[in-house]
Amino acid sequence: MFFINNFLARKYMPKLILFIEDEPTLQKTLGRALEQEGYEVQSALDGQSGLALVKRIKPNLILLDLILPKMDGFAVLKELKKDADTKEIPVIVLTNLESPQDIERALSEGATNYLVKANYELNDVVKKIKELV
Amino acid sequence: MNVTKIIGKIPFFKECDQYNISLWQCPSFLFFILGLLNIGAMISTYIISTRLTEEPEITALITISVSLVIFIIGTVIVQGFDKLLQANKMKTEFIRIASHQLRTPLSSLRWANDLLMQGGGLSKPTHEQEEYLEIIRDSNQRMLKLINDLLDVTKIEMGNLPMELKPADIKSVAQEVVFDLNPLAKANNVVLNLKIKDGLSLVLSDQEKCKMVFTNLIDNAIKYNKGKGSVDIAAEKRGDFIRVSIQDEGVGIPKAQQKNIFQKFFRSDNIMKHQTVGTGLGLFIVKAIIDANKGRVWFESQEDEGTTFYFEIPIAK
Structure with a gap:
């Protein structure tokens, strides 16, 4: 029974996205655009509460900024990938850092995709998300 | 080492x-x-x-x-x-x-x-x-x-300058850029003619950087046109290289200033009269990318008649 419920939930419930980002304006704009596409969006404004929220709500996808108060994105990513419960959740790093060292580090620690905010239109970001969930 | x-x-x-x-x-x-x-x-x-x-x-x-x-x-x-x-x-x-x-x-x-x-x-x-x-x-x-x-x-x-060299199709890169810049061209009464044939060998380049080179050169060609005209974009095989040319009918570069054109922040006098928007960084970046791509970039220009920019990058083997 549990499995069937779980299956139905997965199939018909709106997909849940957690957006960990300290800039409220970005939260608001991207959040709205994603809701328009039928996603449910939860937000966290710092790394620590973001990590706690992941464990509680089990999102289908995580959008993660790298420069965050309390705990930076790299540390959040590391914790996520260490935990068997959260390891499989795809993570898109959404940041404005773009040095090759940062990109390489994020990808090697398990990020699925790396997007530089300033280089993408809102629609393009939504498109990249749709490719994953 | x-x-x-x-x-x-x-x-x-x-x-x-x-x-x-x-x-x-x-x-x-x-x-x-x-x-x-x-x-x-x-x-x-x-x-x-x-x-x-x-x-x-x-x-x-x-x-x-x-x-x-x-x-x-x-x-x-x-x-x-x-x-x-x-x-x-x-x-x-x-x-x-x-x-x-x-x-x-x-x-x-x-x-x-x-x-x-x-x-x-x-x-x-x-x-x-x-x-x-x-x-x-x-x-x-x-x-x-x-x-x-x-x-x-x-x-x-x-x-x-990070370069990720991979085989790339020069025509599809050029197509993308022409698509992106078409609105700007239209606003300036400029027609962009993409004259690259299919089936050209793949080049060894960084796709994003290569796109930047095209964008900068075509953007210049549009901006420095004299209100209307056309820009021809062509490419051909030359030995181990693909040579791309971008030809405009614009204001041209004065002879005396041709040697400075790839310098950072440089903008020629006649361009300043014509078009004040621009930082003089575009060609500096183009040259740095092409150098890092083991290629070369140069131009031919006649004041008031137009400029053709050429660049060559190696074919992928």
Whole structure:
């Protein structure tokens, strides 16, 4: 029974996205655009509460900024990938850092995709998300 | 080369590796070399001075004064390099700050504006409102481009322009750019003619960077047209290279200023009269990318008749 419920939930419930980002304006704009596409969006404004929220709500996808108060994105990513419960959740790093060292580090620690905010239109970001969930 | 790389990994010298400073400019490494040199000098002056004089006091005096002189000169030099390291550190920090702190509010602006323009569940803007939203979008994009260009220039100057060389199809790159720039061309009464044939060999290049080269060159060709005209984009195989040409019917580059055209922040006099928008960074970036791609870039130009830019990049094998 549990499995069937779980299956139905997965199939018909709106997909849940957690957006960990300290800039409220970005939260608001991207959040709205994603809701328009039928996603449910939860937000966290710092790394620590973001990590706690992941464990509680089990999102289908995580959008993660790298420069965050309390705990930076790299540390959040590391914790996520260490935990068997959260390891499989795809993570898109959404940041404005773009040095090759940062990109390489994020990808090697398990990020699925790396997007530089300033280089993408809102629609393009939504498109990249749709490719994953 | 290999030895210096290995030394660069030693924690003591890691700071220099991190900030992209060559080993011979690295203060901590130089200080280490200076120490070795000083020991060597002490031993050799001791040996020489024992042969010249029997008095141990004089031997000691000569040895000490020679090593003191070496030490003072060395310290002064090392201090100079230390300043260089600090400057480089500041540049790296600047890049981080500019890329994050300046671009974050600009991204917010861009996305909020995108949302307003699409409607996004809000009421759709009227035609008149849309015009103003477009003004915001264009200015926002200009500012982002300027910051991105400045960041690229800083990276180039630090010898840190990342290139990911892979086989790429020059025609599809050019097509993408022509598609992106078509609205700008139309606004300037310029026709873009893409004359690249199918089936050209793949080049070995960085797709994104290659796109930047095309964008900068075609953007210039459009902007410096005289109100109307056409831009021809062609490519052909030349030995082991693909040669691309971008030809305009624009204002041309005055003979006297042709030698400066690839310099950073340079803009020719006749262009300044014609078109004030621009930073003079585009061609500097183009040249740096093509150089890093093991190719070459040059041009032919006649004032008032037009300019053709050429670049060659190697074919992928």
